[in-house]
Amino acid sequence: MTSTAFISHRDFYLHDMGSFHPESPARLSAINDHMIAQGLDHYFVHYDAPLATFEQLMRVHSASHLERLKRSSPALGVVHLDPDTAMNPHTWQAALRAAGAGVMAVDLVMGGKVQNAFCAVRPPGHHAERSNAMGFCFFNNIAVAASHALKAHGLSRLAIVDFDVHHGNGTEDCFKNNNQVLMVGLFQHPFYPYSGTDNPAPNMLNVPLASGTNSEEFRQMVSDVWLPSLRDFKPEMIFISAGFDAHHEDDMGSLKLHEKDYTWVTEQIKDIAEETAQGRIVSILEGGYVLSALARCVGAHIKVLAGI
Numbered sequence: 001m002t003s004t005a006f007i008s009h010r011d012f013y014l015h016d017m018g019s020f021h022p023e024s025p026a027r028l029s030a031i032n033d034h035m036i037a038q039g040l041d042h043y044f045v046h047y048d049a050p051l052a053t054f055e056q057l058m059r060v061h062s063a064s065h066l067e068r069l070k071r072s073s074p075a076l077g078v079v080h081l082d083p084d085t086a087m088n089p090h091t092w093q094a095a096l097r098a099a100g101a102g103v104m105a106v107d108l109v110m111g112g113k114v115q116n117a118f119c120a121v122r123p124p125g126h127h128a129e130r131s132n133a134m135g136f137c138f139f140n141n142i143a144v145a146a147s148h149a150l151k152a153h154g155l156s157r158l159a160i161v162d163f164d165v166h167h168g169n170g171t172e173d174c175f176k177n178n179n180q181v182l183m184v185g186l187f188q189h190p191f192y193p194y195s196g197t198d199n200p201a202p203n204m205l206n207v208p209l210a211s212g213t214n215s216e217e218f219r220q221m222v223s224d225v226w227l228p229s230l231r232d233f234k235p236e237m238i239f240i241s242a243g244f245d246a247h248h249e250d251d252m253g254s255l256k257l258h259e260k261d262y263t264w265v266t267e268q269i270k271d272i273a274e275e276t277a278q279g280r281i282v283s284i285l286e287g288g289y290v291l292s293a294l295a296r297c298v299g300a301h302i303k304v305l306a307g308i
Contacts, residue, residue: 004306005108005117006044007101008032012122014090018078021086022252022289023122023136031120031285034295043306045114049101049121051093052144056103059147060140060174062131069095069138081133095123095138102145102239105282109237110153116273116281118242118302124286126168126241127193135166135193141284142241143174146181149237149282156180159235161226161269162187163262164243164286165253167196167206171241176201182233184226186218188246188253205229211254215261218246222265230272237280238273240266244288244297252289259293259300266304281305 013025035041057066072079073092080086098121105117125142127135142160149155160175162168162185172195175181182203189197189208196206207221230238244262246255273281283305288294 003115004044005114007047007049008120009049009097011094011097015094016088017086030291030295031298034299049097051096052099060143065131099139099141099144102141102284103148106145106149109280115279116305119284126171126286128170129173140170142239143171146239155236157236160239162241165246168241169193169195172204188255214256234276237277240283241286242283243286244294247293249293250290259296262297263300266301
């Protein structure tokens with residue numbers, strides 16, 4: 001069995017919120033160029049992301065949210081849903097495939113076709129709430145994938161690990177008080193979306209980090225807080241909201257992580273997956289906006305997943 005699936009699609013390059021927007025098609029180009037330059041692309045089984053169905057989306061999103069987004073999709077030009085989040089004529093299709101990538105990843109892993117999967121998708125998802133698109137996100141890709149694992153494959157304990165520099169407010173909104181899901185997240189605070197610290201639900205292990213937090217402090221937090229909780233929970237599958245904007249070169253935030261930290265944290269997550277979840281991991285791209293740093297960090301992350 002080839003160990004790792006790499007799921008993406010050319011439609012992801014067509015979603016474009018404007019020439020100066022940091023969440024640009026160039027992000028995926030940088031990742032793919034790095035994989036080819038480093039000879040990594042041969043280690044993965046490549047799949048085209050399918051379209052998520054309304055049934056899959058409505059496990060986490062309201063019907064009114066889906067209808068509002070579809071109605072907002074423009075025939076021409078760009079329509080802003082908020083100052084940060086916009087749709088062009090290709091956004092709807094790209095967003096459906098971004099959510100569908102996670103569903104496909106779950107099916108591949110649960111079907112024994114691969115050990116784990118990385119979804120190189122855009123738009124990202126972890127800010128999308130049940131009934132609200134925001135923060136560059138339209139559908140909550142990780143939540144749709146996790147819900148598919150619960151509903152279609154009958155799993156009963158899932159963990160979601162979110163190491164994006166921003167709090168995954170949308171994922172928390174989808175799963176708060178759901179005792180089948182443990183979410184562990186770190187994020188810079190105070191920082192967009194200014195959430196995650198006021199009375200989080202019992203299944204939400206939120207760790208706010210001060211601006212300037214470095215590698216040593218990050219690893220200490222993961223070792224002391226995340227890992228014991230994940231081991232106690234014994235997840236049957238682990239999902240990763242893989243944002244790389246906590247990297248020290250990324251000016252979207254002010255945390256000071258390095259590529260080697262993403263290697264290390266992925267190793268820790270993989271160890272727990274092998275202990276409790278038969279190695280089953282689905283990782284979905286979230287943030288990361290300085291192209292060189294993003295490409296190197298994704299490379300570090302997926303090399304661990306693939307055992308390279």
